[in-house]
Amino acid sequence: MLSGIPVLATHSRLAVSMTTAILFDIDGTLVDSNYLHVEAWSHGFAGAGLEVDQWKVHRHIGMDSSQLLDTLVPDATAVQLAQAKALNHAYFADLMPRLRVFAGAREKVAELARAGFTVVLATSAPDDELEVLRELLGVDEHLAVVTSAGDVDVAKPAPDLLQVALEKAGVVASDAVMVGDSVWDMLAAERAGVRAIGVLTGGVSAAELRDAGASTVYESVADLVIE
């Protein structure tokens, strides 16, 4: 009787994908930075004479910055766009000392790496920001791959960043999950064929994350359970 089972089990295993890699967004997911980004962009827009509601800025954090600008200030002049970008960048640099890692996030990354998962940081943060974020996180020893702005031409919600991350990690999409806090993370994951998990720490609601494709939503990375 038992001799027949392994064949069936092998088939089952082929049909059910196994999560082996976890792609983490950083901003708003591992580090409490979304509201600082809202602050910096709002300052940048105001300084360039552009009126944008702050809740709309918030909802577009995590989106590719060119697309963010196209969406939020479609009528801005080239000079205003340059001003807004420069002010945002300078203002955010001033806010960096206020960045904090979410409680338990560092420990969760370490725990998952020790459990055998391939852990990846899938971000398009500019190099100077990424350096600060990585130092703050202090989890480099647990990471298989880290992407950055230089890896792709277009950031989330395009799938490119996730595809680069998967390629670098040598993992197929069906064996990976993306953990993020923004609608743009969820959409990028869907487009890359990666299962998406949402967290509330970026200030976007569970309903919005589910509508954008999240299969599960946890309050924070500390609460994450990978099955």
Add this chain to the structure above:
Amino acid sequence: MLSGIPVLATHSRLAVSMTTAILFDIDGTLVDSNYLHVEAWSHGFAGAGLEVDQWKVHRHIGMDSSQLLDTLVPDATAVQLAQAKALNHAYFADLMPRLRVFAGAREKVAELARAGFTVVLATSAPDDELEVLRELLGVDEHLAVVTSAGDVDVAKPAPDLLQVALEKAGVVASDAVMVGDSVWDMLAAERAGVRAIGVLTGGVSAAELRDAGASTVYESVADLVIE
């Protein structure tokens, strides 16, 4: 045949309440201030050595400040609480020049007042803030009543503020609607027996507002339709 109809119509009119008064929250509803409050409180907490995730601060804006502190920093010392409150107040005062009225909000208040509605500002903002907000709004001529922090001991989600507003306006709860952006506005309305309408301009999602009792959710006050 027709002679019997008025009686029926009168009965129907008694059973169906008629909206005659509109109670508006200010912060995050008429004025783009929630994210500035998040910024000020976050600064206050950090300055007092208290770690609080910014998304949690955001979700508690609009709540009575004593309850906000009890919820967010239950273990803070009296000295830390005093520091956080003082820093928040001073920092927000510095941010006030960045306050903006949401596009179309001023015009909607005027339109509703001209249409015959009793328009009320139901807020518990401290007097110094309220003065700035009223000057910024510039709708005083259209207002029947304005409440402030001095009117009640406990602010939203307690119903007290709405009850004072209704009493001052001489309106019964069933004839009023509350328009707000926060879960605390929706809960206060429910407890006061007032129908609640939500707006997204405070950065809280439609699903969260509906879960807290909103009968309808509009993107902004400019989109508001009172039936």
